[in-house]
Every structure is written in C-alpha cells, then in structure tokens.
Amino acid sequence: MLSSKSVVPPQTHSDEDIATRTSIDTSATNDELSASHGMAEKIAETRKDSSSSVFGDNPGQLPDDAIKSDEKHSNMESQNQHIMASMDAQLSEESSLTQKEQASVIHEAGADSDVKITEPEKAQQTVTTASNNIKKDEEIAAAAVEQEVQSIGKQQDVQGFDTKPAEEDINKEQLREDKGAVEANPKADVLQQDPEAALKGTSSEQVSEKIENQKVDVVEVTQKPKAEKKGRKSKKQWSTQAAQSQKENKRQQVESNSEEKLEDHEWYLCNVTANEDYIPCLDNEKAVKQLRTTRHYEHRERHCPKDPPTCLVPLPKGYRTPIEWPNSRDKIWYHNVPHKLLAEVKGHQNWVKVTGEFLTFPGGGTQFIHGALHYIDFLQQAQPSIGWGKHTRVILDVGCGVGSFGGFLFERDVITMSFAPKDEHEAQVQFALERGIPAISAVMGSQRLPFPSLVFDAIHCARCRVPWHVDGGMLLLELNRLLRPGGLFIWCATPVYQKLEEDVEIWKEMTTLTKSICWVLVTINKDELNQVGAAIYRKPTSNECYNQRAQSEPPLCKDDDDPNAAWYVPLQACLHRVPVDKTERGAKWPEAWPRRLNKPPYWLNNSQTGIYGKPPAQDFAADTNRWKNVVEELSNIGITWTDVRNVMDMRSIYGGFAAALKDLPVWVFNVVTVDTPDTLPVIYERGLFGIYHDWCESFSTYPRSYDLLHADSLFSKLKDRCKLTAVMAEVDRIIRPGGKLIVRDEPSTLSEVRTLLNSLHWEILHDKIQEGVLCAKRGKWRPTAIAVS
Structure with missing residues (x-):
C-alpha cells in the first residue's frame, strides 16, 4: 500500500527485460577479459586505420550509404530508448501493489504458514529460468558466431573503406537466414559497428556474449521469446487439464467480449x-441458501453472482x-x-414519519430523540478534544440508521x-442516500470492512447492536484496525x-476487552435531555501498553499480517501494532482541516515513484492542479451543480477530483x-473518504443512489476482465434518472460506451x-420485457 515505506513499489520490468539485464550483470568483467583475441585486434586496427575522426556533424570519410545506415541506427536507438522510458513510466502505476494483491497475500499466508514464496523470490526464479534458457540458446549459436567473427575479420582486411558487402557475402547471409541462424547476424552487425568491444574478449563466445549484452535493445528483447520457443520445442512439457481448460475458457471469454454486438444489445428488466x-x-x-452458517451475519455480506x-x-x-439539498x-x-x-x-424515536406525499426526518434517532445537532454538541462538550471539523474530520458511523448523525x-x-446492513431496518441506508447523506450497505460480520487501516479520526456507535465482546472481541479489533x-x-x-x-x-x-487492547476510557457522560449516556475511548499512540500486558490476549497479529488488505479478507482476533517510526503513516495526526486537504501527507516517500512517474509529493500536487482545471470546465459539458448532491x-x-469540489454543496465517494x-490512505489523509471496489462486481448501494458518476480511464481497463454491458448495467442501476455520467477514456472505448448509452436511451450531452x-x-x-429468471 502507499505508505512511508512503500508509496508505490519501485519500477519493475518484464521477465524478458530482467533476464537480459541479468545476463549483462553476470557477464565477464574487464579484468577477466583482459587478454585480447588476435582476430579482434585485427578488426580494431583495421577500423582505426580505415576511418577518419568524427566530430559533431562531420561524418568522416564514410560513403553516403554508410552515413544513412548510421543515422538510421542512431534513430532506432533513440526510438528504443524513448520506448523504454515510456514503459518505465507506465510501470510505476501498473507494477504497484494493489488491494487485490494485498488480500491475496493474506489468504495465502492463512492457507500455508510454512511454505511461502514472496513476490521477489518468484521474480528471481523467473529470472533464473529465463537466463538459463537464453544461455542454452547462446551456446548452440556460439560456433556460428565464431565463424562469423573470423569472416568479418577477413572482410575488413580486404574491403577497407568499402562498407558494402560483396554479392557473395549477401548470398551467405541469405543462406544463414534460410537455415534459421537468426541470432548470429545481429551479433556480427554489432561487431562491425563497435570492434573495440572485441578487445575485451578472450574467446569468440565471450566476445559475442559481451557485445550482445551491451547492445541489447527493445527489438532484441521482444524477439527473444521466439528464440526461446524454438529452443524448447524438443522439451515440451505435459500440460494439465486445468491449465488447458483455463486457457480455453479465457480465449472464449475474450472472443465473446470482442464479438459482442453492443448496438444490437437487447435489455430486459431484472426478474428478482x-x-x-x-x-x-x-x-x-x-x-445465501447455500451458506453453512449465518452466525456471523454471513447472509448480510457480499455474495456476488458468478x-x-x-x-x-x-x-x-x-x-x-x-428534492434538492439541503x-x-x-x-x-x-x-x-x-x-x-x-x-x-x-416514528416515536423521530427517525422517519409519513407526512402526506413525503417521508420526513425530524433529525432524531434511538439515542438522540431531540435531534442530532444537540447530540453532536453534547459529545463535543463531553470530550472537547474531539474538535469537530478541525481535529476530527473523517468518522465512521456503525449502524447508522437513516443517517441523521452523519x-x-x-x-x-x-x-x-x-453503514448498516440491508433489510435489518427496512431501507434505512436507502433513506440516507435519498436524503443526500453518504452511506453504504455493509455489516460487521466475518470479513474486514473494505477500508485501509488507521484512517478514521473517530468511530461512532449509537445503539448499533454489535456484540463487541464476543468471539475474543474480533469485531472491536476490526475497529481498532481502522x-x-x-x-x-x-x-x-x-x-x-x-x-x-x-x-x-x-x-x-x-471493560475487560477495552483494557486488554489498551484503549483508555477518557470519559463517561450523560445527556440529561435525551437521558442517554456515552462512553468515549482513546486508542493508544504507542506499543508500550501492548508489550506490558500481563496476558497476551488478544494476541498481537503476525508480522506478515497486512492490516491494509481488506478485499474479502476474513476477520482475525488479533491486535495490530501501532506505527511508531515518525516517517510511517499513522505515527502522526494529520494537519487540521482544511489544511490537510492540499498538503501532501508527511509519510509520502519522495525517494520512490508516484503514480504518474514523478516523486509522490509532485505527483500529488500535479493531480490536485489537474482536477481543479477540469472541474472549472464541467459546467461547459452539461453539469448543473444545483442538481448534484451525491x-x-x-x-x-x-482524490484530486473530490478535492476540487470542496467548496460545492456535494460529497464525493x-x-x-x-x-x-492502493492510494486510498492518501485520500483519507486529505480529509476525504472512499472505499475499495472491483467494478466487475456490483457496488454495495441501492439503485438510484448517485447524481453524478465520474469515470477516468476506467472502462478501458475493465474490458479485458468483464463484459462492458454488465458494467454499464451497474452504472444505470446506481445512478438516478436525471443523473449524469462523465467518462474520460480512449476514443475506441468511448465509442463502445456511447453505443451502450444510446441503447439505454440516455441523452448524450457532450460528445x-x-x-x-x-x-x-x-x-x-x-x-418492457422481463429477463428469464
């Protein structure tokens, strides 16, 4: 995750690139190659004698053909370097540790605690295998290389300034290509261009290997799999039925996606x-019917259709x-x-009442019958350090009811x-969203909530009916994580x-549980008006109490337990340590709101690379400025902010898009x-909020929840994993009639999205x-037609 230790992991490269670089690193050193090969010396002397000095734009005494060839080669090297730079910049985003990978590590650790292969180890194994395969291929071609080197030496003695190969040599070249000696030729070409490299070799095999490694480029890297494939034809391994079936299923899925006729798609009403x-x-x-147990509210958790x-x-x-906000x-x-x-x-608790054609909300709740504002002020008086809107900016409300507190x-x-579970109290979260209050349908059950660790300034529970003390305090320990x-x-x-x-x-x-996890009871106060009381606890800021406990129950979590992994990760009754290094996320409280909004988090490590290829702090600033400019132009593409709340x-x-909307009466999920x-911790550090999600699945919200959806470079990344029709059906589900969708993406993807929107009878406002x-x-x-159930 993006933290002081790993904002975005260092740039990685493909197995082929790693294998090539490994061969470079393991090639012979200058000291080992000090003895010069006689033939190579002759090549160097011939080149030295037969060429004039070249400075700036002076090509020397080379003929026109050779000059053009050199320029072409130079241009090719420049293009290849540009390609490699672009690939490296993209890898800063594509190679980062994602929430799915973090969750996968947790699952693997739970399944097998004895045998673990980390990602770096896997990468090293891949490097070793690829390097060995390449080495075998190079040994096969070694003899051909040596003959080629000798041939080049003779040609240099005879040709002098004439760099055009003789007709006989061309025929030999064609013959070698026909025989499949593809890799020998690039090495020979490199020798002609840089004979000084041959002086470092003690054998023709070492010369060819050293030169190939020094002159490796993008083209060679992309060609190597072909050579490896040829070399391994005789060593084909047995395939498994599982691998074959998985490959075929994937092929059929890709084919199905590509052949999908979006313009002819026929929509049906859900039959549920x-x-x-x-x-x-x-x-x-x-x-739900197939669940073995519902003891931990498994029936209220996510179970997505296949x-x-x-x-x-x-x-x-x-x-x-x-109705418009407020x-x-x-x-x-x-x-x-x-x-x-x-x-x-x-109704008697002032949650919600039916008044004619309206549902009205007096602002009450089970614990604050006389209104949420009075209750909020009561909490501030009970514990002044809360500092609503300054010190405390982002909170979690467990069992929110109709959302009046928030x-x-x-x-x-x-x-x-x-958040609150669906159907526990009929449509409570739907009421909240219709009122313009952020909420999701979720439950504290058997899995972690989809949020990173150490992100909420405060957590609130007013008669939330959660049994905190059962199962070793597992549910309260989940709050401790957050x-x-x-x-x-x-x-x-x-x-x-x-x-x-x-x-x-x-x-x-x-009381026993909170003491065991080192929470301090800072106050207990009673609200005389509402005749209710509140207990307020504080989480420790160091591990001192954890280390001094007489009994280690609940136990500390294992060192390899990633507290930020939260996507379908089972709960565990263990206690995560508090970060104490001043450069770690969570070691310091964020800046007071609103200063924290536009200030890069202190724990962003500028020695590493941000999402857009710059140091994270610069990335952060660039992202913020970009969305400020974009938001200013949204009114020109059909957005009327008085119609927008959710x-x-x-x-x-x-979170730059959300930050740019700060001064508008909207909230952004x-x-x-x-x-x-995993940049979600950055978003929370700014005083904003969010959630992890996979858009190949349905979102945990009611239909008609949002006024505006913004999708930047999303759909093009989803097309390879899930059908675009399903994603657009989900978009249609969660947005309100009259709501807007803004899509920023590749032209080809936008064309597909537009086609589907037309089939859904949406109005295109900006095209x-x-x-x-x-x-x-x-x-x-x-x-009008209903889907078959």
Whole structure:
C-alpha cells in the first residue's frame, strides 16, 4: 500500500527485460577479459586505420550509404530508448501493489504458514529460468558466431573503406537466414559497428556474449521469446487439464467480449424478488441458501453472482426527481422510497414519519430523540478534544440508521462514512442516500470492512447492536484496525448508562476487552435531555501498553499480517501494532482541516515513484492542479451543480477530483479499484473518504443512489476482465434518472460506451470522442420485457 515505506513499489520490468539485464550483470568483467583475441585486434586496427575522426556533424570519410545506415541506427536507438522510458513510466502505476494483491497475500499466508514464496523470490526464479534458457540458446549459436567473427575479420582486411558487402557475402547471409541462424547476424552487425568491444574478449563466445549484452535493445528483447520457443520445442512439457481448460475458457471469454454486438444489445428488466431495490451482491438468494452458517451475519455480506447481471432495475411507480439539498435532509418523496414499516416502528424515536406525499426526518434517532445537532454538541462538550471539523474530520458511523448523525455533522464540517446492513431496518441506508447523506450497505460480520487501516479520526456507535465482546472481541479489533492512533471510539448504548442485568454484564465484558487492547476510557457522560449516556475511548499512540500486558490476549497479529488488505479478507482476533517510526503513516495526526486537504501527507516517500512517474509529493500536487482545471470546465459539458448532491469518482487516484469540489454543496465517494495502486490512505489523509471496489462486481448501494458518476480511464481497463454491458448495467442501476455520467477514456472505448448509452436511451450531452470526453444523462426509460429468471 502507499505508505512511508512503500508509496508505490519501485519500477519493475518484464521477465524478458530482467533476464537480459541479468545476463549483462553476470557477464565477464574487464579484468577477466583482459587478454585480447588476435582476430579482434585485427578488426580494431583495421577500423582505426580505415576511418577518419568524427566530430559533431562531420561524418568522416564514410560513403553516403554508410552515413544513412548510421543515422538510421542512431534513430532506432533513440526510438528504443524513448520506448523504454515510456514503459518505465507506465510501470510505476501498473507494477504497484494493489488491494487485490494485498488480500491475496493474506489468504495465502492463512492457507500455508510454512511454505511461502514472496513476490521477489518468484521474480528471481523467473529470472533464473529465463537466463538459463537464453544461455542454452547462446551456446548452440556460439560456433556460428565464431565463424562469423573470423569472416568479418577477413572482410575488413580486404574491403577497407568499402562498407558494402560483396554479392557473395549477401548470398551467405541469405543462406544463414534460410537455415534459421537468426541470432548470429545481429551479433556480427554489432561487431562491425563497435570492434573495440572485441578487445575485451578472450574467446569468440565471450566476445559475442559481451557485445550482445551491451547492445541489447527493445527489438532484441521482444524477439527473444521466439528464440526461446524454438529452443524448447524438443522439451515440451505435459500440460494439465486445468491449465488447458483455463486457457480455453479465457480465449472464449475474450472472443465473446470482442464479438459482442453492443448496438444490437437487447435489455430486459431484472426478474428478482428485490424488484426496484435490487443489489446483486446482497440479494443473491441462491448463494445465501447455500451458506453453512449465518452466525456471523454471513447472509448480510457480499455474495456476488458468478455472471454479473445485465438486466435493468425497474423504477418505483410514481418516481419523481429527488428534492434538492439541503431540503432533502428533512424530507424526501415517499414514492421514491415507498417503505412505511420503518416509520411505523421508529416514528416515536423521530427517525422517519409519513407526512402526506413525503417521508420526513425530524433529525432524531434511538439515542438522540431531540435531534442530532444537540447530540453532536453534547459529545463535543463531553470530550472537547474531539474538535469537530478541525481535529476530527473523517468518522465512521456503525449502524447508522437513516443517517441523521452523519447528515447533521455536515454543519460541523465533518464527513461521515455511514453503514448498516440491508433489510435489518427496512431501507434505512436507502433513506440516507435519498436524503443526500453518504452511506453504504455493509455489516460487521466475518470479513474486514473494505477500508485501509488507521484512517478514521473517530468511530461512532449509537445503539448499533454489535456484540463487541464476543468471539475474543474480533469485531472491536476490526475497529481498532481502522482507527487512527489517538483516535476516539464513541459508544452510546444502554450498557453505558442502564443497570439492567444484561447491560451490567455487557459493560463488564466491554471493560475487560477495552483494557486488554489498551484503549483508555477518557470519559463517561450523560445527556440529561435525551437521558442517554456515552462512553468515549482513546486508542493508544504507542506499543508500550501492548508489550506490558500481563496476558497476551488478544494476541498481537503476525508480522506478515497486512492490516491494509481488506478485499474479502476474513476477520482475525488479533491486535495490530501501532506505527511508531515518525516517517510511517499513522505515527502522526494529520494537519487540521482544511489544511490537510492540499498538503501532501508527511509519510509520502519522495525517494520512490508516484503514480504518474514523478516523486509522490509532485505527483500529488500535479493531480490536485489537474482536477481543479477540469472541474472549472464541467459546467461547459452539461453539469448543473444545483442538481448534484451525491457524487462518485469511480476510479480515484489521490482524490484530486473530490478535492476540487470542496467548496460545492456535494460529497464525493472515492473508489480505489482493487487492481490499481492502493492510494486510498492518501485520500483519507486529505480529509476525504472512499472505499475499495472491483467494478466487475456490483457496488454495495441501492439503485438510484448517485447524481453524478465520474469515470477516468476506467472502462478501458475493465474490458479485458468483464463484459462492458454488465458494467454499464451497474452504472444505470446506481445512478438516478436525471443523473449524469462523465467518462474520460480512449476514443475506441468511448465509442463502445456511447453505443451502450444510446441503447439505454440516455441523452448524450457532450460528445468529444476524439478528445477523450463523453457526458450523458440518464432518463426514465425502462424496457418492457422481463429477463428469464
């Protein structure tokens, strides 16, 4: 992950490039090659005698043909160097450790703790194998090289200034090519161009190997697999059925994707029980029925269909354009989220009420019946160090209900990542999103939440009904993973202030658990108006307490446990150490908001390479400036900000797009995809928030959640892994009618996206395909045909 130790891992190269560089590194040294070969000396003397000095633009006494050849060779070297530089710049992004790779390491470690092969070891094995194969091929060609060198020496003695090969030599050259001696010729050409290199060799084999290694270029690297393939024909290994089947399935998938006739795609309505509230990865009834247990809320976790759906979710009857913020915080159209049960069950707690054609939200909750703002101020008075909107900027709200706590924290310049399980309280997260409050459907169950470690300034739980003390405190330890050192856990629940037997027992268990993980109880206060109490704990900023515990329960996590791996990673009842090195992420509290927004995190290591090929701090600044300029132009492509509240950046890097929208009344959900460099900690350090996700799967949100989706270089990267029709069906699902989609991508990809948008009856607002930008608006069109279940 992107941290003080590894912002983005150093640039890597292909196995072929590594193998070539390895052969260079292991070639004979100058001391070992001090004895000159007689033939090579003759070549050098002949060249020295037969050429004049060349300075600047003076070509010497070479004929026109040779000059043109040299210029061509120089141009080729320049082009190859340019290609290599471009490849290296791209590798800074493509070779970075992704969330998917981090999660894979965790899974492998759990499956086999005895035998582990790290990525560097795997790379070294590949290098060794490739180097050995190349060496065998070179030994086969060694004899031919020696004969060629001798032939060149004779030619140099006879030809003098004449560099054009004789007709007989051309015939011999053609004969060698016909026989397949492909690799001998480039080596001979190199000898003619640089005979001084031959002086360092003690044998023709060493001369040819040294020169080939010194003169290696992109063309040679790309040709080597062909030579290796020829050399290995006689050593073909047995293939497995699994490998053959996997290869064929992949081929058919690629073929299917490429042959997909987007313009003729026929859309259907989804035929599912959830109907207009369908979330594919949370409503997979078939997968839920096959679960062995639901003890840890496995039935509320993600279970994505093997084949992502390409059907469309229907609209609720009577759906209307959502009410604009900030009025939406207090009321929404009933027909947009037609659910009354929560109003009937929680109406007396001022969660939500039905008022005519509206659902209204008085701002209350189970623990703050008299309003969220009063409750927020009560917490600030109970613990002044909270410092809403300055010291505390990004918080996590566990079991958020209808999102009133997070909704009113906007008035204190705080953004809240709210979550609650789907259907636990009917459509509560959907209510929050319709109100313009950020929230996702998730549960604290058997897996880590999809966030990096040490990113939340505070975590809040008001009657969230999570059994923190069970299973060795595994769920509270997950909060410990997410909470910054020195961060606060705000627990407002009946065990804090009631004396019922069950509450008293839970409080005892909680007290024991929090002490064992070194959380300090900083205050317990009671809100006289709401007649509730809150206990506030602080996470330690050092490992001193961990090391001094009388009992090591819960145990410290293993050294190879990556706390940032969070994509489908099982929970473990262990305690991650606190970073204490001042250059590590989490060792210091971020700058106060809003200074932290545009200041590069202190832990970015400028000795390494950022996503765009520059030192990370410069990368960060360039990304910020780029999106400032882009956002200023969005009004010219059809974006009206008064219509926008809920925004998602579908492929965020440093959060620059979200940062550029800071002064607008919107919030931006940053998505860092699991197969790209893990920059999500940078986004949180800026005082923004986001989540890990793979867009080949459905997002954990209700339909019609967002007003604006922004996708920068996303779809072109997805096409090789999943069908574009499924991705666009998901885009259509999560965006509201009237919502906008901005796509920045390759022209060919944009053409495919435009074709699919036309088939979905979207309105194209801005169509600059060749400039790499497309903007479209979703309508209310739905197909009439229903998909086969």
